Amino acid sequence: MKPKSFTYLRPASIDEAVQALARWREDARILAGGQSLVAMMNFRLIEAQVLIDVSDLAPLAYIRESNGEIEVGASTTQAQFMAWPKLAERAPLLNAAMPHVGHYQTRSRGTVCGSIAHSDPSSELPLCLATLGGSVVMTSSRGTRVLSCSDFQTGMLTTARLPDELITAVRFPTRKPGAGYAFAEMAQRHGDFAICAVAAMVSGKTTRLGVGGVAEMPTVREWSGLDESGIDDALNDLAWDLGGTDDSHATAAYRRGLVRHLGRQVIEEAKKCLS
Amino acid sequence: MLELKEGQQHLITMTLDGQEVRGSTEPRMLLSDFLRQELGRSEVHVGCEHGVCGVCTVLIDGKPARSCLTFAVQAAGRRVDTVRCLADKDGKLNDLQNAFRKHHGLQCGYCTPGILLSAEAFLRENAKPSEQEVREMLSGHICRCTGYVGMVDAILETAQKRAPAATP
Numbered sequence: 079m080k081p082k083s084f085t086y087l088r089p090a091s092i093d094e095a096v097q098a099l100a101r102w103r104e105d106a107r108i109l110a111g112g113q114s115l116v117a118m119m120n121f122r123l124i125e126a127q128v129l130i131d132v133s134d135l136a137p138l139a140y141i142r143e144s145n146g147e148i149e150v151g152a153s154t155t156q157a158q159f160m161a162w163p164k165l166a167e168r169a170p171l172l173n174a175a176m177p178h179v180g181h182y183q184t185r186s187r188g189t190v191c192g193s194i195a196h197s198d199p200s201s202e203l204p205l206c207l208a209t210l211g212g213s214v215v216m217t218s219s220r221g222t223r224v225l226s227c228s229d230f231q232t233g234m235l236t237t238a239r240l241p242d243e244l245i246t247a248v249r250f251p252t253r254k255p256g257a258g259y260a261f262a263e264m265a266q267r268h269g270d271f272a273i274c275a276v277a278a279m280v281s282g283k284t285t286r287l288g289v290g291g292v293a294e295m296p297t298v299r300e301w302s303g304l305d306e307s308g309i310d311d312a313l314n315d316l317a318w319d320l321g322g323t324d325d326s327h328a329t330a331a332y333r334r335g336l337v338r339h340l341g342r343q344v345i346e347e348a349k350k351c352l353s
Numbered sequence: 354m355l356e357l358k359e360g361q362q363h364l365i366t367m368t369l370d371g372q373e374v375r376g377s378t379e380p381r382m383l384l385s386d387f388l389r390q391e392l393g394r395s396e397v398h399v400g401c402e403h404g405v406c407g408v409c410t411v412l413i414d415g416k417p418a419r420s421c422l423t424f425a426v427q428a429a430g431r432r433v434d435t436v437r438c439l440a441d442k443d444g445k446l447n448d449l450q451n452a453f454r455k456h457h458g459l460q461c462g463y464c465t466p467g468i469l470l471s472a473e474a475f476l477r478e479n480a481k482p483s484e485q486e487v488r489e490m491l492s493g494h495i496c497r498c499t500g501y502v503g504m505v506d507a508i509l510e511t512a513q514k515r516a517p518a519a520t521p
Contacts, residue, residue: 079402086380086426088355098354109427116422117403120383127359129380131427157416181493183407183471186416187423268492 081119103241113188156185174261181269200291208296209277209288234294257281258351260344274336278344292322365429387425407494410467436466452507460498
């Protein structure tokens with residue numbers, strides 16, 4: 079339950095971090111909050127030769143709004159994001175989801191970008207990013223690119239990030255005028271990994287529902303003109319399409335039940351929030 | 354760029370419960386092990402060692418942190434507080450500790466140091482928490498003795514007593 083030996087690097091700038099990544103590539107891991115990475119290192123599920131600590135990198139500690147997006151820098155903690163005064167008004171879905179992200183004690187160190195980088199299938203932030211249709215900003219010695227979240231997360235704990243790329247920020251679309259949002263999840267204990275998490279966005283005739291914790295990555299489905307008569311069938315189809323499996327926390331049938339039940343709950347709640 | 358090589362001992366300093374301390378550590382050493390093994394601070398308890406149980410919680414620059422998910426080198430130059438920071442120099446318990454005692458907020462006491470530190474940090478941020486907020490904060494800890502009811506009562510009572518007297 080102790081990590082393997084590694085060399086610890088603390089770059090003083092984004093440039094230094096990117097240079098270190100270019101040199102060490104697959105042998106390096108980026109350390110931000112460490113709330114998933116260090117646990118996995120303790121289990122020896124991850125063995126890194128080099129850790130590049132960006133948790134204290136001042137240029138990456140920011141939350142800013144521009145062009146209809148909220149951009150969160152890579153060293154911004156989940157607690158800092160939750161305390162952002164405009165969160166409820168500008169990002170109601172994230173405001174509803176953040177209290178479920180880990181615990182009070184892990185959010186103080188865990189970062190928003192770290193959660194996206196880790197891409198756990200039951201994690202709330204990747205689910206919100208997928209439901210809102212956000213993007214991820216990555217920098218390497220070759221330049222900077224922005225990937226839409228649908229191109230970024232490729233599977234369970236896997237992303238399109240290349241070994242020399244540093245995730246510098248994540249961008250969430252801000253609240254759409256006239257749209258309603260809602261979030262719900264079922265976990266064994268508040269803050270634990272979600273057995274099923276759902277995020278809904280309703281705007282005009284469009285209903286979007288993201289589901290986490292069931293398939294190997296967050297899955298988003300969009301319906302046009304979904305009404306009361308069609309909602310149960312639509313959710314039932316989605317529940318079966320996700321192909322959840324039995325594990326020590328829940329059976330596949332229970333998970334399908336949660337998709338149907340929580341899915342309806344958040345769609346109804348999001349409709350009520352329509353302004 | 355700071356570089357601390359693997360397998361080598363590096364001298365670090367930190368302010369621990371108000372005192373400047375130093376010790377040597379490899380990069381791989383967890384803060385929990387550093388505090389216990391290098392500095393002999395056995396009041397930092399260790400449970401699951403993967404961030405689930407919360408027993409190893411300390412405060413880093415006033416914020417709660419799982420010391421089993423933090424490397425000692427990350428705490429270099431920072432302020433680290435353990436449960437020792439709560440009582441005064443003569444060992445007199447603070448109000449939160451006394452409330453835990455009064456409300457039977459502990460039984461075997463193993464999880465208590467981490468919970469006290471979380472609660473202390475939480476009350477500094479949220480002076481008037483609801484019971485639901487206290488329970489959500491406590492969800493980051495595991496206690497197998499008490500059932501948490503006494504802790505919730507102790508934390509709520511402390512918050513109430515610390516609040517400036519309400520104006521009629």
